[in-house]
Amino acid sequence: MEFTNLDYKRIEDALLNGLKLNKLQKEFIELFETKTIIAGPGTGKTTSLAAKIALMLIDLNRNNKNEGICIITHTNVAVNEINNALQKAGVGKIKHPHFIGTIHEFFNKFCVLPLFKIAFKNNNLHFPDKNQPDHNNIDTYISLLSRKYRWMDEGVKKSIARRIDSSNLIINTEERRIDIENTNNWDKFDKYKDDMLRFKIKRKSQGYITHSDTFLFSEYFLFNKRMVEILRNRFKYVFIDEFQDTNKHGERLLDNLFKTDKNIIQKIGDPFQTIGFGEVMPEIKKDDIFRLNISNRFGSALGNQLNIIIPEAQIETKEEISSFNPILLAYNNPESVGLAYNRIIEKLSKESLTFNSNKKRDSILVLRKDTTKKYFNIEYKEDKKKKKDSIVSELKKLIVKFIHKKIMEVEIDQTIEVRKWILSHRNIPEINSLLVDVLKNGLNDTLTIKIRDEINCLLKERAITEIKRNNKLFKDIEEIVNKTLNTEDQNYIENQISTIHSVKGETHRSVLLLDFEKKPLTKILMNRYLSPDIEEDIDFINRNLLYVAMSRPTHLFIYAINEEELTDEIKTKFIDQYWDIKYVQEFI
Structure with a gap:
């Protein structure tokens, strides 16, 4: 090309x-x-x-x-x-x-649906969700067992049904077929194996599969x-x-x-x-x-530190992008670290125009949610982005349900097929995008008209009467959005706190990283700066968590460390690598 x-x-x-x-x-x-x-x-x-x-x-x-x-x-x-x-x-x-x-x-x-159409004459797949995690498989297996083993005690049938449900289907690559394994090491497995496999396939053939089944049936296909x-x-x-x-x-x-x-x-x-x-x-x-x-996010002051944590990353930075030296923030009382961090942010906002003009988040990152309860006496709140995603999902379901109801008032039959048609319609992603804008800006006239037009496109295709902008649907949308905005948490520190896992892929203005308890991240940090040439078994998950946390900010990274652990050797090593050493009491 x-x-x-x-x-x-x-x-x-x-x-x-x-x-x-x-x-x-x-x-x-x-x-x-x-x-x-x-x-x-x-x-x-x-x-x-x-x-x-x-x-x-x-x-x-x-x-x-x-x-x-x-x-x-x-x-x-x-x-x-x-x-x-x-x-x-x-x-x-x-x-x-x-x-x-x-x-x-x-x-x-491209694999599972074609296989099910050919082998089972079935066009529908049903995956488990939080409301129906097991598709009521146990009852189905009991029913199938009852047809063959009418004499069998109900308790025995229930026990075998549970074993069927928990036994994994596998691919027999030599014979190129689907088989079942003795997942539970059941001593009577061989006696019932053929029935277990047949009943399990029977249930799957009805479209009641799990997400891992996707790959099993695809491999077979x-x-x-x-x-x-x-x-x-x-x-x-x-x-x-x-x-x-x-x-x-x-x-x-x-x-x-x-x-x-x-x-x-x-x-x-x-x-x-x-x-x-x-x-x-x-x-x-x-x-x-x-x-x-070549990173566009941060300058060499942060990029060089990431290459110390993981040399194989080989991160390069641009000369025109600058960041502050990272800070080791020493504390005696962990509960005072959050306040000191916000004072540092306030100070830098007054001193640096580029920092002050950056509108990204300032974040306090933790490994576990319970850290927030223990050291800040507040409950961990779900990340705002995830909250918004869930609200957008709720609004989308509301609209899909509305469209589905409008169509079913006329067409009556084929309810599952109609719902599938709606969800796969080319206009649904655009409706989803408009809902994201609604959550950002509220439901104004422009967005109402755009959403109405997108919905009417679907309705016209099914010859259904179009809706107007004063339809009750938009009042329902507005009510959900207003409720979300009104319950927005105003506590600043509470809004700052996230787990490292939850911010992967995000960009923040500054980050304070807390590792208060068993301190796996502190161990890795010290190892990389104090003994970088010593080879040992790498705890790569915690090393990567440290790397993810340190690579979120554009300007400032702060690592909280207990003052008792801040030895002269640590100070020297970190200062030599262009870290600044600060103490909480300087700011509160």
Whole structure:
């Protein structure tokens, strides 16, 4: 593929507000071979990926090529982010023959549903949720057992039903079939194995599956060589966003599918942000790596510290971007640290125009939620972004339910099919985007009209009477939004506190990191600065958590340390690496 200067200008004007892509971002965009792209914090990963896809779509349309692009994202938020960027660039959202969605959506659409249609004549999949976590499987298995073993005691049937439910389906690769394992080491497993497998498959065939079943049934489906070739021929280009968070079973299936001479698969993310407990670090061959490592987030004062924590990150910074030296903040009383932090912020806001004009969050980060109760005597509050996401989800459900009811008043039958049609409609993502704006700005006249028009597009397609802007639906939306805004927590420190896990992917103005109790992060920090050359077993999850916390801020990072632990050796080592040493009593 070839992109002209005009192509680049069009994308830069749309996505970068007049700024230019840097040399590494352009190299990534023009890279068309199977690679793992390690994109560090603040390197513009999502923007670069969106720019690459936009330019590819321009080239494909210009040359009338029928080469499919498949983008696997970690969340639906990322789907909206990329689609919105593509719309800004004027190329429109991803549509056929291309695909964008989560790894589960990809395999459900292209493997599980085709398999269920062919093998079970079933077009519907039902996944568990918080209201029905087990699909009432036990009752179903008891019913199936009762048909064959009428003489069996009810208690025995219930016991066997539970064993069926908790026994895992597996792939027998030698015989290329689905099998069941003796997950519970049950001594009577062999006696009932055939029934257990048959009943379990029977229940699954009705569409009642789990998220892990997606990969099991997909692996089975991909034994079909013709289906494999169809997918390989459809999608020449495959991008896996946030690969470090991608389900490993699913990732292996994607590798088996698309690591061929005629396909290009690129995995984009930061393996050093693997922070889920129980996860393993991705294995990456050095020859497979392309580094997108010039950060636009912070200056060398912070970037250099991240390279001490994880030298393999190889983060580079721009000369024109500056940050403050990080601070070791020594305390006697941990409950006073939050107040001292806010005094530091107030002081810097008065002294630094660039810091004061930055509108990002100032955050207090903790490993565990209970830290806030113990040291601040307040309950941990869910992160605002997550609150907003849940409110947007609630509003979307309200609208979907409204549209569904309007249609069912006329059509009566096919209620499940109608709901599926609504949820998969091309206008739903736009409604979702408008709801995000509603939560930011309130339900004004402009947004009301836009939402009404989007809803009416769906209704017109089903020949349903359109709604007006004074419909009760908009009063219901406004009531939910106003209730959310009115209950917004005004406690400043309370609003600042988040867990490290919850802020992954975010950018903040400053960060105070607390590690008050067992101090796993402090151990790693001291090891990296006091004994960097000593090799030992790396606690990579806590190392990565430290890295994630330190890479959130644009300007200032503060690490709270007990004054009793602040030895002369520690002071010397940290000062030599351009840290500042401060004491809580200086500020309160």
